Amino acid sequence: MTEPRDEEIRRRQKVRAIIMALLLGAFVVLVYAITIAKMGMLR
Amino acid sequence: MKGAALFTPWGPSLRWGDGKAYMTTVTAAHDSALPADWRDLLALTKPRVMSLVVFTGLCGMLAAPAAIHPVLGFTAILCIALGAGAAAALNMWYEADLDALMKRTAGRPLPAGRLDRQTALHFGVGLAFFSVLLMGLAANWLAAAILAASILFYVLVYTVWLKRRTPQNIVIGGAAGAFPPVIGWAAATGDVTFLPLLLFVLIFLWTPPHFWALSLFVRSDYAAAGVPMLPVVSGARATRQQIALYTLPMAAAAVAPWPLGLAGALYGIVAAALSFLFLVLALRVLANKASEPAGMKPEKQLFAYSILYLFAVFAALVADRALS
Numbered sequence: 491m492t493e494p495r496d497e498e499i500r501r502r503q504k505v506r507a508i509i510m511a512l513l514l515g516a517f518v519v520l521v522y523a524i525t526i527a528k529m530g531m532l533r
Numbered sequence: 534m535k536g537a538a539l540f541t542p543w544g545p546s547l548r549w550g551d552g553k554a555y556m557t558t559v560t561a562a563h564d565s566a567l568p569a570d571w572r573d574l575l576a577l578t579k580p581r582v583m584s585l586v587v588f589t590g591l592c593g594m595l596a597a598p599a600a601i602h603p604v605l606g607f608t609a610i611l612c613i614a615l616g617a618g619a620a621a622a623l624n625m626w627y628e629a630d631l632d633a634l635m636k637r638t639a640g641r642p643l644p645a646g647r648l649d650r651q652t653a654l655h656f657g658v659g660l661a662f663f664s665v666l667l668m669g670l671a672a673n674w675l676a677a678a679i680l681a682a683s684i685l686f687y688v689l690v691y692t693v694w695l696k697r698r699t700p701q702n703i704v705i706g707g708a709a710g711a712f713p714p715v716i717g718w719a720a721a722t723g724d725v726t727f728l729p730l731l732l733f734v735l736i737f738l739w740t741p742p743h744f745w746a747l748s749l750f751v752r753s754d755y756a757a758a759g760v761p762m763l764p765v766v767s768g769a770r771a772t773r774q775q776i777a778l779y780t781l782p783m784a785a786a787a788v789a790p791w792p793l794g795l796a797g798a799l800y801g802i803v804a805a806a807l808s809f810l811f812l813v814l815a816l817r818v819l820a821n822k823a824s825e826p827a828g829m830k831p832e833k834q835l836f837a838y839s840i841l842y843l844f845a846v847f848a849a850l851v852a853d854r855a856l857s
Contacts, residue, residue: 495567502568509571520608524671527604 569652573642577625577653578618578660585843586617586713589736592847593714593729596854597721601672608671609720613713615664616680620687620709622657626650627692634758637751672720679719683712697759700766707740708733714847728795731786732847738783739843742776742815746836749773749818750826773819776835780815784808787846800853804846811835811842 590613594606601609625632625643633644642648661684669677691706711733718729748755748762749772755762764772787808791801817831 499567502570506568506571520611523604524608527602531602 569648573648574656576642577622579621583614583617587614589847590713590717592851593717594721595851597718599722601721605671612664612668613716615660616684619657619660619664620684622653623688624692626653626657631758635754637754673723676716676720679712679716683709700761700763703744704741708737710740711736731789735786738779738786741779743839745772745776746832749832750829769824777815777819780812784812796850797853797857800849803849807842807845814838
């Protein structure tokens with residue numbers, strides 16, 4: 491049986507992991523968009 | 534000097550190396566096994582302060598004569614926001630001991646014990662490097678260099694050096710908040726001309742009346758924490774005089790782009806009208822004799838109006854440039 495404190499630790503780890511995944515995904519999309527924009531400026 | 538006699542240079546015994554031990558006595562102890570909550574990390578970035586920084590940066594970019602690609606413009610504004618967030622996080626990391634002593638700030642993540650100092654330091658430094666690097670890669674390295682300078686100025690010059698030492702802390706330190714329109718302009722054009730420098734001067738001169746109005750009605754907080762803000766060191770009367778004095782050059786800097794031919798009549802008239810109202814409120818503050826926060830309605834009005842003022846002046850500049 492897990493302690494309430496352990497549950498809180500797991501909950502926070504899960505939320506942080508989800509947020510980090512979303513931020514990394516957004517960063518990848520942003521770098522892709524920046525690359526396309528820079529390529530367009532060079533044409 | 535009066536301030537030097539009242540306050541030790543580093544405030545209440547915070548020095549490099551012994552901060553952690555000190556924090557356990559002043560702030561609530563943090564449970565190190567508990568991961569930081571994302572909301573506390575977000576709070577470290579002072580999102581409400583960030584909104585004004587982002588807005589002035591955006592206006593600097595939109596007022597620039599060169600158009601920037603929307604994606605690169607969005608990224609540049611994101612970098613300004615992240616850079617401001619990094620500076621705020623590092624400020625909270627360094628000032629956790631002061632924040633614990635003031636009612637207004639005691640609920641922040643570090644003094645409340647919801648976050649450990651090391652996490653705040655890593656978060657702030659990481660965010661600072663990321664924002665500068667991304668700005669350099671997406672916009673240009675001049676904008677990145679100015680962004681880096683603004684973060685370093687806020688953290689090292691204002692937070693570490695000036696804040697606990699002199700009542701002129703926010704006069705000189707206010708320069709840190711004046712950088713965003715210059716960064717926005719530099720991101721769009723790749724250079725810095727006279728208009729963004731005027732916008733820098735405007736925010737630089739706006740900062741003292743804005744902060745001194747606030748510090749008048751939270752004077753007891755600053756006094757309890759040993760921060761040498763002007764009302765604590767020189768009293769309410771001298772602070773009210775300084776507010777009125779700074780308002781005059783601030784108003785001149787706000788209107789200046791019009792006679793100098795850098796903005797049109799629309800901007801000039803709006804800036805003049807808004808500055809006149811600012812001056813009227815500053816004079817009401819000057820006439821006020823109250824020493825307790827309950828009687829400081831003019832100060833509270835000036836503080837609230839000063840935020841609206843900056844938003845409106847910058848919005849007028851963008852509208853003027855768009856219509857001309």
